[in-house]
Amino acid sequence: MAGPDPAVAQLRSAVRPGLTAEDRPVLVACSGGADSLALAAAVAFEAPRAGVPAGAVTVDHGLQTGSAERARQTAAVLRDLGLAPVLVVAVDVGAGGGPEGAARTARYAALARAAAEQDARVALGHTLDDQAETVLLGLGRGSGPRSVAGMVEHRRTGGTTWWRPLLGVRRTTTRAACAAQDLAVWDDPWNDDPAYTRVRLRTEVLPLLEQVLGGGVAPALARTAALLRADVDALDDLAAGRLAALSCDDGLPAAPVAELPAALRTRVLRGWLRAGGVPDLQAVHLDAVDALLVRWRGQGRVDLPGGAGVVRVSGTLNLVPVRNGGGPPPAPHDREEPDA
Numbered sequence: 001m002a003g004p005d006p007a008v009a010q011l012r013s014a015v016r017p018g019l020t021a022e023d024r025p026v027l028v029a030c031s032g033g034a035d036s037l038a039l040a041a042a043v044a045f046e047a048p049r050a051g052v053p054a055g056a057v058t059v060d061h062g063l064q065t066g067s068a069e070r071a072r073q074t075a076a077v078l079r080d081l082g083l084a085p086v087l088v089v090a091v092d093v094g095a096g097g098g099p100e101g102a103a104r105t106a107r108y109a110a111l112a113r114a115a116a117e118q119d120a121r122v123a124l125g126h127t128l129d130d131q132a133e134t135v136l137l138g139l140g141r142g143s144g145p146r147s148v149a150g151m152v153e154h155r156r157t158g159g160t161t162w163w164r165p166l167l168g169v170r171r172t173t174t175r176a177a178c179a180a181q182d183l184a185v186w187d188d189p190w191n192d193d194p195a196y197t198r199v200r201l202r203t204e205v206l207p208l209l210e211q212v213l214g215g216g217v218a219p220a221l222a223r224t225a226a227l228l229r230a231d232v233d234a235l236d237d238l239a240a241g242r243l244a245a246l247s248c249d250d251g252l253p254a255a256p257v258a259e260l261p262a263a264l265r266t267r268v269l270r271g272w273l274r275a276g277g278v279p280d281l282q283a284v285h286l287d288a289v290d291a292l293l294v295r296w297r298g299q300g301r302v303d304l305p306g307g308a309g310v311v312r313v314s315g316t317l318n319l320v321p322v323r324n325g326g327g328p329p330p331a332p333h334d335r336e337e338p339d340a
């Protein structure tokens, strides 16, 4: 008997290790697009063999005409694949960050809620091409190494485990896998709308780069992400070790932190602030806190977003509450990918 189509086989191989490594249930986040549909089919095939319960969730953003019907059809396809439960979640997308950004925020929150209810991890269909776009966007926006290092296969945030098994798989392969399995793909019109930076990157910039540099630009960018990821992880570990070795009961001692190289110092600062309940800061805020360490001229309190501030007193940095705290304006760039 002939084996499965090569694209289908590649998808199944991509999900197999993650399924055999952990028996926690999986919820496939599926838009009905080629990437997450191919992922859903691969998980539906491999999960029973690995003894892992696997369901799916599709989010209806309610932003496009007929979106509820589309979600219902996607759910029917997912049930036909054998996934259970299959959840359809309608979300209320508020304003802020443009419709795409607001939809993403609402989607990740809904996925996290569904995962918590099912005590499951969430599988996402990001591909190697998505990774390449993320790297290119990060480079073009002057983002830090953590952003340019792209997405990781396993990530835990706020109690949710996100699993991206397709980061090594090309988008052409997910499409081929859907075609080989007669899966009807829903093509999101937003994915072709040149109003979005990511779409122009995909349709104009990457093809131009391929012309100039020759083929293989997307895998090369994904390789850059992987190399950088190894460095970023090592630096993060080193910084966590330095912070753990400091006695911070009365604040962060300035002298031992100030003498660290910038790559470690800013990580120690981020870790200390995070431990104090301050969410990850943009560069402009972090620079201002860093100046209290390395450009100390008796400056006053640095206000941060979210009602906290940092003061330097007697060689120690202290976090203090700030009424009506605002902080300097945010940097012009932001991370494309939410913390998922």
Ligand SMILES: Nc1ncnc2c1ncn2[C@@H]1O[C@H](COP(=O)(O)OP(=O)(O)OP(=O)(O)O)[C@@H](O)[C@H]1O
Pocket: 028, 029, 030, 031, 032, 033, 034, 035, 036, 037, 057, 058, 059, 060, 061, 107, 123, 124, 125, 126, 127, 130, 188, 191
């Ligand atoms: N409406 C949705 N419902 C559930 N999951 C979604 C939805 N939209 C996106 N996702 C999940 O987030 C991943 C990334 O979303 P994005 O819109 O960037 O995807 P994409 O590259 O167009 O993928 P796809 O082809 O699966 O739509 C998807 O692969 C899917 O796992």
